[in-house]
Amino acid sequence: MKSLYTRVVLVFVGIVMLSLVTAFFITTWLYEERAKGIVRDMLIENGSQMIATYQSTPTAELVPLMQHLSGLSLTHTQLYNAEGVPLLAEKGTSLQVEPRDVARVLAGEKLTDLLRIDTSASHEAALPVIGLPFQVDGQPYALFVTLTRNSADEELMNSIHLLYGLILFIGSFLILIAARYLVKPIVQLTEATRRMAEGEFAVEVPIKRKDEIGILSASFNQMAKKLGMLDQMRRDFVSNVSHEIGSPLTSISGFTKALKHKEVSEENRLRYLTIIEEESERLSRLSQNLLQLSQLQQENMPLRTKTYRLDEQIRKVVIALAPHWETKQIDFDLHLEPLMIEADEDQFSQVWINLLSNSIKFTPINGTIQITAVKKGNQCIVSISDNGIGIPEEERAHIFKPFYKVDKARNSAVKGNGLGLSIVKQIIDGHRGNIRVLGEAGKGATFEVTLPQ
Incomplete structure (x- = not known):
């Protein structure tokens, strides 16, 4: 039963x-x-x-x-x-x-x-x-x-009774066959669910029907595919975190052991201590970014919104990052209209810091960064453009994923842990906005942020 x-x-x-x-x-x-x-x-x-x-x-x-x-x-x-x-x-x-x-x-x-x-x-x-x-x-x-x-x-009456009996027998036999046909996809779904519960996400239920059970099977296959993607993302996330944490820890451990030797000169000792300090700061930034990304991904996290001047906020961020872009002699071209928005000011300050830091990082010496902020209808559109190396079009769908880097070799000359754009995406999505990447590879990149006013 x-x-x-x-x-x-x-x-x-x-x-x-x-x-x-x-x-x-x-x-x-x-x-x-x-x-x-x-x-x-x-x-x-x-x-x-x-x-x-x-x-x-x-x-x-x-x-x-x-x-x-x-x-x-x-x-x-x-x-x-x-x-x-x-x-x-x-x-x-x-x-x-x-x-x-x-x-x-x-x-x-x-x-x-x-x-x-x-x-x-x-x-x-x-x-x-x-x-x-x-x-x-x-x-x-x-x-x-x-x-x-x-x-x-x-x-005649016996024939009628026999007819009823035949109807019952044939009907029951056909029901046995039909029931097996109806239940078979559910049995397959049950087996696929059991395999998925054991961690096997590469399962697919055959779809040969277009009724409700066929729709359910299609939904299951779609769910299995997404769960497989999530599992792969989890594996990549663990691998990336391990890499990002492992590299500075290895450096810290190595240079700490080097400092134990009495033959180390004062110049090398200071250089080793500087490297240890930089790697420690790198670990601290990684920890802070991971914590911030985790908080932003919580749907019930409240927003402390208020109305403020968006153009003034962008100017303050540019000034705050002056030590970074002045060393590369980068020119800024600002076209900012007076704009009022209602948003979480602290979170959007982090958005502009991350985007501008990213542009400064990949803009060559004596390069130019252009920032525009205009109002179109009931939306505010902010564009940040540089003349750096740009982002290939096939990479643009992935750059907002945690730890994703266009530089597959993870060049240590370019600092960063691949979490900045993920944080930017989470903040903008939380404010019902949108961000996209424009430009041509080799001719610079443009990040365009659209926000409801």
């Missing part, structure tokens, strides 16, 4: 049986109600013709004629005289009538609602009886006519 296949089969078979039983009783009731009137009219007509036959034959004797007519046209008769005595001999079918009913017919009443119980068949059956009054030479007689049950009726 715990199997869905068994339950489906039992439910369908139960429905078929209930339908057949209901249909049997309904059809039997309709048939009996209709047949009862037809049989009654037929018996009245046959009885009337028997009386008319006798009355139209002056030379005929009543009892022999009625005895001869009894049993014809699937009917059986019995004749009673004025004293209520039956006059016809039995012919295999007993027609016993209550004395009170005989008296009523002898008194001139026509009876059409009488029944008799036939026990000669395999099961008892109620058969209709009609009583017709008539007179011979002034003497009252009562003629009772009933239906003779024959083997054809029983064969």
